[in-house]
Amino acid sequence: MKKETYNNLNVPHGLSLCVSGDCSHATTCLRQIAYENLPASTTSLLLLNPKMIMSMTKKCKYYLSNEKIRYAKGFTCTTGSLPVRVSGVFRRRLINLWSIRRYYQKRKGETLLLPAEQQQVIALAKELGVHQNEYFDGYVEEYYWG
Numbered sequence: 638m639k640k641e642t643y644n645n646l647n648v649p650h651g652l653s654l655c656v657s658g659d660c661s662h663a664t665t666c667l668r669q670i671a672y673e674n675l676p677a678s679t680t681s682l683l684l685l686n687p688k689m690i691m692s693m694t695k696k697c698k699y700y701l702s703n704e705k706i707r708y709a710k711g712f713t714c715t716t717g718s719l720p721v722r723v724s725g726v727f728r729r730r731l732i733n734l735w736s737i738r739r740y741y742q743k744r745k746g747e748t749l750l751l752p753a754e755q756q757q758v759i760a761l762a763k764e765l766g767v768h769q770n771e772y773f774d775g776y777v778e779e780y781y782w783g
Contacts (some may be wrong), residue, residue, distance in 0.1 A: 646671055649782050653683045653699070655692040660697065667701035667780055706781050709755045711746025711774035715762050724767040730761055746774055751781075 648671045655668035663669040668685065675682065685699055719727055732740045734757060742748035750758065750773070759772050 645672060646780065650773075651683060652782060653685045655690060655699065657685075657687050660690065662697060662700055665703050666697075667782065668699060668702050670703055673753065681731075701781070701783055702774055702782065705778040706752060708749035708751065708752050708777050708779055709773035710777055711777070712744055712750070712758050713773060715767060715769070715772045716744060718767050718769060719762070719765065727761060727765055731758070736774075745759060749777065765771055 646667070648667075652671070653668065654672040654675070655663075655666060656672055657663065658673075660666070662713065672682075672684075690697060690699070716724065716727070727738065727740065731743075735743065735754075739748065743750055743754070755773065762769075762772055
């Protein structure tokens with residue numbers, strides 16, 4: 638992983654950070670990487686209890702991998718390809734999964750789609766007869782903050 642700064646990590650507000658630098662996964666854990674790159678101007682932060690982390694005998698349940706994942710950004714190309722007779726079914730089914738607000742945010746690309754959500758869109762589109770090379774308007778590689 639290239640050297641990151643705290644700001645370009647896009648650390649979510651309120652994320653608990655980890656100070657257990659002697660952990661075997663510290664070099665690949667986003668919580669530890671974010672802590673190591675924390676700017677000196679930060680006055681307060683949320684931390685995982687180091688004593689609790691040290692007492693875990695198995696893999697840490699708070700571990701966040703520093704591998705980026707491929708998010709999809711918008712699926713208006715898919716909604717535009719739907720026949721009118723099934724467009725309502727497509728929309729309602731995804732709204733039932735995500736909520737109406739999330740559906741429109743994801744459709745327009747305001748909220749990124751996780752790989753599992755991408756599969757939901759593709760499976761539903763195919764079920765409704767839409768087969769195309771690309772189902773999403775774009776992609777971005779980002780960290781998954783879980």
